[in-house]
Amino acid sequence: MLRCNHPNIARLLSVDEYVYEGMHLVTLTEEFLEGGTLTGKGEIAKAQCLAIGSSLIEAIRHTAGLDLVHRDIKPDNIMFRKDGTTPVLTDFGVARDLLESSLTPTWAPRGPGTPFFSSPEQLNNQKHLTDWRSDQFALGVVLSYVTLGIHPYLPDSAPQSHVIDLVASRRGPTDRFIANTKSAGLSVIEKMVAPWPVQRYRTPLQLATAWNSQEGAI
Amino acid sequence: MSAFAGAVFSPINSTEEEVKEQAETTSESRPGFETILDPQLYVPATERGNLKDWAYYPKDVDTADLTSPAWWTDLNEKLAGTVKALGINALCSPVVIPKVFDDKYYNRTVQVGSELANHFETEATQVLQTALVSLPELADVNRSLEIASMISATKAERIYLVLVGATEPRRELNQTDEIVGAMKLVDALESSGTRVLVGFCSSDVLLWKAAGASACASGKFFNLRRFTRQRFEEPKSSGGQQLPYWFEEALAAFLRQGDLIRARKAGLLGEASSRNPFCQEVLAILDEAAKSRTAPAAWLGISWRQFMYWFSDVESRLSRDKSLTDAILRAADANWAKLDAAKILLEERFNDGTWIRIWLNAINDFSSL
Secondary structure, three states, X not given: OOOOOOOOEOOEEEEEEXXXXXXXXEEEEEOOOOOOEOHHHOOOOHHHHHHHHHHHHXXXXXXXXXXXXXXXXXXXXXXXXXXXXXXXXXXXXXXXXXXXXOOOOOOOOOOOOOHHHOOHHHHOOOHHHOOHHHHHHHHHHHHHHHHOOOOOOOOOOOOHHHHHHHHHOXXXXXXXXXXXXXXXXXXXXXXXXXXXXXXXXXXXXXHHHHHHOOOOOO | OOOOOEEEEOOOOOOHHHHHHXXXXXXXXXXXXXXXXXXXXXXXXXXXXXXXXXXXXXOOOOOOOOOOHHHHHHHHHHHHHHHHHHOOOEEEOOOOOOOOOOHHHHHHHHHHHHHHHHHOOOOOOEEEXXXXXXXXXXXXXXXXXXXXXXXXXXXXXXXXXXXXXXXXXXXXXXXXXXXXXXXXXXXXXXXOOOEEEEEEEOXXXXXXXXXXXXXXXXXXXXXXXXXXXXXXXXXXXXXXXXXXXXXXXXXOEEEXXXXXXXXXXXXXXXXXXXXXXXXXXXXXXXXXXXXXXXXXXXXXXXXXXXXXXXXXXXXXXXXXXXXHHXXXXXXXXXXXXXXXXXXXXXXXXXXXXXXXXXXXXXXXXXXXX
16 A cells, blocks of 8 residues: 555555554554545535546556555545545555455455445455456446435335345346436446446546546546 | 468477567568467476477476466566567467366466566567366356456456367367357457457357457367367377368358268358369369269368368458358258258268257347347
């Protein structure tokens, strides 16, 4: 993480270890960001979605280039600089370096991350499939949720608790979601949240190019 | 060869000097013709031909831990060094045929391919991610997408796909689910933006082009020998003799000489054969023999060209219209019915056209996924 150096990624200031009541603990100290979280912004307009999405895709592009996967992209972990418009990806507490062995046991039912925003491969603890495209999925869910107010896989009438099963079983996005993204001019999100990594954008550059080609993108 | 876009060189068959010379000659005489090196580490413990004399070929291949990343890193460095001196256009990443095709195997081959691609980031030489995929695994379409997801993580822009199965020599693929899964794999990789070159193809070029493969490469001996582990383990031949085969598109089948004569009499040689100049050469030999009542002159070499011509011709037609596969197979199915009606049996017992309907069903199933 100390290798990261990007305006849309929180600067990691230090990694410290200490022992508390016999437990070895690791703390990450990140820079202080004054602009609040994406959660605090509530539902956002398309123009904001395009701008925030563009910046966060650049952040993912940077981490992917370092073979890092954040694994916990969600509105709470997206903060803003003092200007209130520059989004910053924070909390790399469960990030994984793909060049190192995974610490998640194979028997665990699912890998780390916040289930509501997690990709199918994370929910199924398929470490062999987890790479930057898992972050792409989570970002797609976040952007759908904060702009359209819906999770891509959740039917209209279903309770939110069904999301994990629907995503883990790779049901695919709902017709309602597909129709909404189309009418909002945000069709790129549909591919971002495809059930299998191979069905999403293959490279961060391809994702960035597609995202920034949408009508209204800067 | 003029219709082919490139060739895959084998270090088993050629020395470094020979490949270098061929690459130089080709780039002068055929600008745009792609020369690709396949390092051929598939089964290290078999007859290696010239392979052992290549600078990159590891001396410890029989004893090394092939799961060690450091071993592959070292191999990639040597391979990159060798290839940069050869002047070829492209290189397939090295892989072995594993005892078990599991997730770790696929992940490791992608790591090796990506690492090799990094060596050529600023070079004109392209790296193809070699992907040896077990056909039986693909009977589950979800497994196809899972494997495609692992393979597409490569940093290489192109995939050299080799389907490994247990189909016996001179037989056609005949498992519908496996074919559907393999077509889905090709489709998923192409849709993700990688370009797929399917290696060691035979008449199955019809299937992979229908699935959207950018290119297909013909295997040696028309791939009458399939890509199986045993392919590399055959004893040096002291007996047996290669027979000439004619590929007849109208039947989507390989014909022996006797079959060819019967099919011709029944009016079942198709339009693709009438356009193929090597078909005309073979027929002239047979006509001459019939006229002089002598044994026909050997046409093994011409049969190779006859197949190569058909392969390039059909590949080109399918690149323009991949739905042509369906039409070719439907016509072949109808022609097999005519053979049956005329009570013509082909000389090889299993050369009975039964795979045609399997392939048609596979294409239909694939289209409806």
